[in-house]
Amino acid sequence: MELNRKVKFQLQFHHWVFVLLLLLLAGLLGAASRIYHKSWDVTFNARNSLSAGSIELLGKLKQPISVTVYAAANGETGKAATDFLTPYQRSKPNIKLSFIDPSEQPMLARQAGVQREGEMIVQVGKRSEHLASYNESAFTNLLMRLARDKERLVLYLDGHGERKLDGQANHDLGDFGVQLASRGFKSAPLNLSLAQEVPHNASVLVIAGPRVDLLPAEVDKLKQYVQRGGNLLWLADQEPLHGLQPLVEQFGIALTPGTVIDPQAQEMKVAATSAIGAAYGRHPLLANFNVITVFPFAREVVALEGERGWRATPLIQVAARGWLETGKVDNSVAFDKGKDKAGPITIAVALERSVESREQRVAVIGNGHFLANQYLGNAGNLDLGINLINWLAGDENLIAIQPRTTRDAQVELSQNATLFIVIGFLIALPIVFLVAGGLVWWRRRRP
16 A cells, blocks of 8 residues: 555654654753762672761761872772762762872872872861771771861770770770771870879770779769769779779669670570670660670669769660579579569660750760670670760760671682582583583484
8 A cells, every 4th residue: 555645744743753752851861860860789788889877977077078089080090089989979969079190290299298199188177187098987987087176085094904995905995996096086094093183185084894993082083073074984894893882872873783694695696694785775876776786794784863963864775585693603594583683684874964064974884895805896886885985075976877897798618619610610511511512413423
């Protein structure tokens, strides 16, 4: 059937209208892509996306961030830096990225103190810092350090066998001290038998399990520090208080003797004396905190209502199906009705009050093991410790889940598995293919 001119015109008209609409749709999609940005990360462990902690920190940083990378912009290192910083720029558009090529401008690199190609200088406000590694944890911690208006001093009581923030023994807090330093805190020991008082520039004082009695004069200096509004983190272990009973009275709390026994820990294949923290109080330092924590050999901390003007908030409850064991802890430990206290057990309390028009903050944790070198890597122990120090130092705007560490994506094979793969894929499979090919060739040659 032959088409007349009218039908041909209509078909051509429809064709060009379709082409125009298709071009218009492509233009609209292009314009929309410049306005709205959406991407999906399908890599293992979402390794090309920022963690919730990094995104939250970027949202709290109102100041613009300037990043200068000392590398050629179009070189391999420059492209790696651009790829690394792109997720940060998506979350915070006012991150300015610039490049200086050390080979073309060596004088600028020397003046800036740059030691290697690819090194970046990050500036927030008037503070700046160098960074040579491209990983989320290091960059986010750097931003956290620069976000503080000044360096925070964390002192830890020393001279009585306490856990040390620079110690390397299993019971010490050296690894935690390293993490604090990476986030802009400076730590130092404080021996009150030598110092006249707790220095006024201390942001936080840490008391971590003294093993011998403090002198009465030392206890008086601690009481004066608390009385004038000093912030304190007290990690109260199972050991006796060693002269710190006046602080218990000053805070209006009770440290109940006994060890928390948690059957839930046994179900998770750990000792029943390692209480699992999963029930958290409503408090700023625990905002959006939803990871478990582990507290070996924890004790109960009870806040007495309305004592000495303190506002008390229970922070952590453990052992909902367990108890506080008041007797000897051994393999045959069991709940004794009328003697032991049934769970849940509160092991951490936050105390707040107003002193001379400013807020004083104290945290008493019935456990020091959870921040020790031996246990710091368990679950969310490090995150909780960092949040505690941030809150006590008055940096609650930096309280967040810490940036994740990249999970190991490498496959580790045993010697037998490696041998099986070598024999199977490099020897047996080629032989099978050769035999199969030979059979096909032989069958085709048959008449």
